[in-house]
Amino acid sequence: MNDYKIDSRDILCKTESLLNTEHSRYKITVQVAHRAKRRKYEDIDIVDDPLIKPVIRAVIEMVDEITQPEIIID
Structure with missing residues (x-):
């Protein structure tokens, strides 16, 4: 994830797909x-990429x- 470039369209699509997996948007x-x-x-303590917010x-x-x-991984 260190080399992950933030693409707002990609994030939006991922968010929509995540919201579509659950019946309750509140729960997700x-x-x-x-x-x-x-x-x-x-x-x-880990400074991964300060541009990518935790959310x-x-x-x-x-x-x-x-x-x-x-x-x-289990």
């Missing part, structure tokens, strides 16, 4: 918010987990 919004908050405080990173990760389940 809360999940994204919790993940973003957790990532923000877990990665406080954007959370959306990207969640979409990748749904579309590419092979990337999830």
Whole structure:
């Protein structure tokens, strides 16, 4: 994810696909918010890419987990 360039259209498409996977937009919004908050405080010493906000990173990760389940390690 270090070399990930932010493309607003790509982020919008990923967000829409994430919202379409769940019947409750509220539920998915809360999940994204919790993940973003957790990532923000877990990665406080890791300076990955300051241009990618925790919410954007959370959306990207969640979409990748749904579309590419092979990337999830037990």
